[in-house]
Every structure is written in structure tokens, then in C-alpha cells.
Amino acid sequence: MMALKLTxxxxxxFLIGGAVTAITNGSSSGELIIENRVxxxxxxxxxxxxxxxxxxxRKLYFIVQLMYLDEQNLVEYHRTYWNMVKDILEAAPxxxxxxxxxxxxxxxxxxxxxLKAARELIKHEEKIMQGIKQSEAGVxx
Amino acid sequence: xxxxxxxxxxxxRNNLVSLQGTVDLLNRTQDRxxxxxxxxxxxxxxxxxxxxxDHMNRASDLASRKDGMSEAIQGVKAASTGIDxxxxxxxxxxxxxxxxxxxxxxxxxxxxxxxxxxxxQIDDLAQDSGYKGLNLLDSDTLTVDFNEDGSNSxxxxxxxxxxTGLAIAASVNNWVADTDIDGAVTDLDAALQTLRxxxxxxxxxxxxxTIRQEFTTNMISxxxxxxxxxxxxxxxxxGANMLMLQTRQQLATTALSLASQAAQSVMRLF
Numbered sequence: 225m226m227a228l229k230l231t232x233x234x235x236x237x238f239l240i241g242g243a244v245t246a247i248t249n250g251s252s253s254g255e256l257i258i259e260n261r262v263x264x265x266x267x268x269x270x271x272x273x274x275x276x277x278x279x280x281x282r283k284l285y286f287i288v289q290l291m292y293l294d295e296q297n298l299v300e301y302h303r304t305y306w307n308m309v310k311d312i313l314e315a316a317p318x319x320x321x322x323x324x325x326x327x328x329x330x331x332x333x334x335x336x337x338x339l340k341a342a343r344e345l346i347k348h349e350e351k352i353m354q355g356i357k358q359s360e361a362g363v364x365x
Numbered sequence: 366x367x368x369x370x371x372x373x374x375x376x377x378r379n380n381l382v383s384l385q386g387t388v389d390l391l392n393r394t395q396d397r398x399x400x401x402x403x404x405x406x407x408x409x410x411x412x413x414x415x416x417x418x419d420h421m422n423r424a425s426d427l428a429s430r431k432d433g434m435s436e437a438i439q440g441v442k443a444a445s446t447g448i449d450x451x452x453x454x455x456x457x458x459x460x461x462x463x464x465x466x467x468x469x470x471x472x473x474x475x476x477x478x479x480x481x482x483x484x485x486q487i488d489d490l491a492q493d494s495g496y497k498g499l500n501l502l503d504s505d506t507l508t509v510d511f512n513e514d515g516s517n518s519x520x521x522x523x524x525x526x527x528x529t530g531l532a533i534a535a536s537v538n539n540w541v542a543d544t545d546i547d548g549a550v551t552d553l554d555a556a557l558q559t560l561r562x563x564x565x566x567x568x569x570x571x572x573x574x575t576i577r578q579e580f581t582t583n584m585i586s587x588x589x590x591x592x593x594x595x596x597x598x599x600x601x602x603x604g605a606n607m608l609m610l611q612t613r614q615q616l617a618t619t620a621l622s623l624a625s626q627a628a629q630s631v632m633r634l635f
Contacts, residue, residue: 277620315606320591356604
């Protein structure tokens with residue numbers, strides 16, 4: 225497992241080591257190097273707040289995040305995850321590739337990378353939703 | 366319930382408005398699909414066709430990975446059944462030591478012989494607890510790969526569950542003296558302790574493998590279903606579908622309700 229290096233901004237908050245601790249960085253910026261595999265590490269900018277989990281793909285990100293910070297309930301989250309994946313895939317088959325990547329990372333317990341891929345999925349979702357708004361103006365047939 | 370009893374958040378309202386706008390679009394897409402005008406054959410759309418094929422290939426790679434997990438589960442199950450059997454034999458042996466305490470010399474000698482027979486049975490059971498040449502009760506090691514390059518795997522380390530491995534000595538002196546029996550009882554208790562520890566390790570390994578096996582099954586079916594639909598992918602239709610899904614989800618679940626209590630308290634910090 226390669227080391228993970230993070231540069232922290234002043235006062236940046238992050239989660240480490242389980243659903244119990246939220247750590248806030250001091251006034252100067254710093255670097256954090258994770259040598260081994262920590263079960264939990266999410267930075268403030270990467271945290272999907274509940275009120276922001278509004279779209280299907282954002283909710284999926286939220287669920288992956290929950291797997292990451294609450295491994296105790298993994299089985300339950302997996303179930304929800306697959307229900308969501310099926311719905312998303314049904315609605316938009318073009319998400320398949322990214323969904324597969326996210327799943328592969330989850331299977332390998334690389335949640336940090338799973339979240340990274342999930343962010344790509346959100347971008348993809350925005351793109352296809354954008355398509356809707358444009359086509360409302362005039363649909364090319 | 367009267368219609369005005371339903372209150373909508375502004376997010377839901379926006380969704381509904383957009384939805385109305387997409388109904389037309391959906392109908393048009395539907396027409397195109399049913400009239401066959403939409404590209405969906407390999408000749409018309411080679412890129413999507415071959416991407417879909419890639420996904421099918423990947424699904425079959427995953428299937429072989431899953432086979433490995435299923436085999437591993439069988440191996441662990443065999444060991445765990447073996448442990449159950451051996452535990453029962455040890456309990457029976459403990460019963461013999463109890464009877465021996467109140468028996469006369471002759472009785473003790475018979476019981477001691479029965480005790481040794483039980484130890485032989487333990488050895489046999491430990492030998493027979495393998496699955497396809499792998500025996501975790503004979504110190505074999507099982508490695509389950511969760512991905513192709515083996516960078517993510519689980520190693521289940523076996524142990525020696527024979528009477529020798531569990532350090533249960535054969536009966537001494539035909540159990541003439543009480544101390545001879547005491548020795549056997551100490552051995553049996555220690556062996557039970559060992560078995561319990563090993564059983565719980567096996568159980569937790571089993572759940573790790575099972576969770577991943579189930580996950581892989583879902584991945585395979587997702588890839589197969591997805592690959593089938595990929596050739597039908599249409600950006601506009603997808604956008605409309607996604608919007609409908611969003612509205613459906615909003616009526617059904619809030620994000621926070623997906624989280625466990627522990628996770629909820631953390632989420633509230635942000």
C-alpha cells in the first residue's frame with residue numbers, strides 16, 4: 225500500500241480513525257502522511273454534507289462515504305449502494321464504466337479512491353442533466 | 366388526504382417543473398427507440414458496441430474471481446464443521462474424566478481406554494476436515510484473492526487440530542491416581558479454549574469473504590445489465606431518466622436516513 229500524502233490548509237477539518245474523531249488543523253498549513261492503511265480519512269472539502277446529497281449520484285457518493293467512516297454497518301450500506309447503482313444504471317447506462325471503477329475500489333477497501341471516482345460520477349451526472357436543460361430550448365432530432 | 370396536505374420543498378418543486386419539461390423529450394426518445402431509428406447495432410455504433418463487449422469480458426473475469434471466493438468459503442466451512450465435531454468429542458472426553466472420578470480402579474482403566482479412543486477420533490476428524498485438498502485443520506494456509514493481481518487478498522491460516530496439535534496427552538497410568546485425571550482435564554480445557562479462538566477467527570474471515578463474494582456478484586450482474594443497455598445509451602434520455610430518479614428519491618429518502626446513528630452524529634459535525 226502506497227503512502228498517502230495530504231496537504232492541509234490552516235484550520236482544515238478532517239476525519240481520521242473512525243466515526244469518533246474529527247480533527248481540526250492548527251493555524252498553519254501542514255502535511256499529513258499516511259504510511260499504512262487507515263480505515264478512515266476524509267478531508268473537509270471531500271465530505272458530502274447531508275443537505276448536499278440531493279441528486280442520485282450525490283447520494284451514491286454519500287453512501288460510499290458512509291462505508292468509509294462506518295465500516296461496522298458495511299453490509300447495510302452495500303445493500304443500499306447496489307439498489308442505488310441499479311437505479312442509476314437503469315436511468316443512465318453511460319455511467320457503467322465509472323460505477324464499475326467505484327465498485328472495484330470499494331471491493332478493495334480503497335474508499336479514498338472510491339470517493340475520487342464517485343466525484344467523477346457526479347461530474348458525469350451534471351453533464352447529462354445539463355443536456356436536458358439545453359434540449360429543452362430546442363431538441364435536435 | 367387532500368391534495369394541499371402535501372408540502373413540497375423548493376428542491377422537489379424545481380424538479381417537478383423540469384420534469385414536466387422533459388416529458389415531451391422522453392416521448393420523442395421513446396418514438397425513436399420503437400421506430401428503430403436510434404443507433405443500436407454494432408454496425409451503426411461500433412464504439413459503444415465494443416465498450417459493451419469489454420464490460421462483458423470484465424464480468425466474466427469477475428466471475429472467475431468469485432469462483433475462488435466460493436471455493437474458499439467451502440474450505441472455511443469444512444474447517445468450521447470440523448471444529449464443531451472436535452469440540453463435541455472433547456466435551457465427551459471431559460464427561461469421561463468426570464465419571465472416572467467416582468469410578469473404581471477397574472472402571473477408571475476402562476474410561477481411560479475410551480478417552481484414548483476419543484483422541485483417535487479427534488485425529489481422524491482433523492484429517493478429514495479438508496475440502497479439495499485444502500485442510501485448515503491440518504495447518505494448511507488458504508489465500509483468497511479479491512482481485513486479479515492478488516494485491517488485495519485474505520490469508521486464512523490453519524492450525525493443527527489433531528490431539529497432538531491441541532496438546533491433549535493420552536491417558537496416563539490408566540487414570541489410577543486423581544492427579545492423572547486432573548492432567549487430562551487441564552489439557553481438555555486448554556484445547557477447548559484454543560478451538561473457540563480458532564472458530565471465532567474463522568467466522569470473521571468467513572464474513573469478510575462472504576461480504577466480498579456478495580459484492581462481486583452484484584458487480585457482475587451490474588456489468589451484464591449495463592453492457593446490454595449501453596448500446597442504447599442516449600444522452601437526452603439519460604438526463605430525463607436521471608431527473609425522474611432524483612424526484613423519486615427525494616420523495617422517498619433523505620440522505621441522513623441512510624446513515625447509522627454513529628455515522629449520523631459524525632455527519633452533523635459538518
